[in-house]
């Protein structure tokens with residue numbers, strides 16, 4: 393099956409989530425919020441008690457609906473609806489249950505609530521051929537342990553690194569290993585790098601998630617289908633070294649102004665970005681931190697040094713590579729012209745991920761059949777789905793329109809949009825669980 397080719401679909405004729413599942417979703421979001429209120433927003437701490445409480449809530453609801461429940465060695469929670477043929481690879485969905493500190497209630501949790509609703513919906517339809525699974529995943533957010541993220545999903549594929557375990561908690565009093573141990577994870581197994589899950593045992597993976605940008609609101613569409621997840625290159629401390637000088641006494645031609653050199657660089661980078669977009673490349677660029685040295689900066693001093701952060705993201709690793717070369721070449725040229733030196737410092741790299749064209753095709757067919765306005769779009773934010781896709785599991789994501797951004801308490805997802813996206817997820821999973829399609833081909 394090719395992207396966009398027609399798929400024969402079954403399912404309910406009116407294509408709306410049942411009243412029972414609507415109420416269940418609203419109740420679950422309410423209970424999740426109650427268990428994790430922090431006075432400002434919600435805080436579900438990676439491998440902390442508040443995250444575990446959310447997991448136990450999902451477990452409780454899953455058991456109430458007679459679904460099988462299992463905790464894996466990384467303390468991810470797996471909810472299962474067994475299929476008639478256990479030899480077949482399963483169809484899976486899921487997302488994370490942690491949040492950033494003082495975050496919103498829908499980031500991550502929406503995918504878990506939707507997944508549970510999809511499994512209950514499937515059981516109402518009958519018994520699928522393939523087993524259907526929901527993964528509630530641990531620790532997706534980077535906010536709690538100083539940068540690294542996707543702990544639960546990477547643990548599934550034996551991809552945690554030794555340095556992950558030593559990551560310090562933001563309170564400075566413990567490490568990720570301490571928190572994992574407290575929540576009952578099998579640290580020895582995880583440290584050996586043993587995979588918990590064989591990726592070939594998953595026929596495909598779906599993740600529903602709120603959109604964390606403004607595109608669906610701007611386009612007035614309730615649902616997005618994700619083509620890929622942008623990888624990124626980050627230089628946290630770019631240093632530009634010029635020469636400090638008296639702002640009144642030194643003329644322009646004798647200056648080596650570090651701030652003007654940085655500004656020159658950022659303007660040139662912005663122009664390259666504009667041109668690359670015109671060529672159809674996918675790219676976003678941000679200099680999110682800029683600082684002169686407070687110990688010596690002054691209104692009357694030509695700045696001799698400036699540090700700044702530079703991050704660029706793209707779905708295409710080749711774009712990241714060629715943009716990196718452009719940045720370096722501009723640093724060299726501006727350095728020569730202005731008599732300054734740029735040092736890009738250490739860089740970190742996060743892999744991009746491509747979503748499965750046949751699965752995007754399946755989702756598009758469902759949207760077309762049921763007349764759902766949708767946007768096909770990249771994901772600028774990282775998600776657990778990138779870990780599944782890069783482990784070789786055919787993956788797809790459904791975005792739900794969401795106002796006021798994410799990683800803040802003001803996330804504003806309309807429940808009607810969520811019900812619609814959940815119905816699309818449920819339909820896609822039911823289809824994939826009853827067909828023999830090999831989404832790997």
Ligand SMILES: [Zn+2]
Nearest residue numbers: 499500532601
């Ligand atoms: Zn998320």
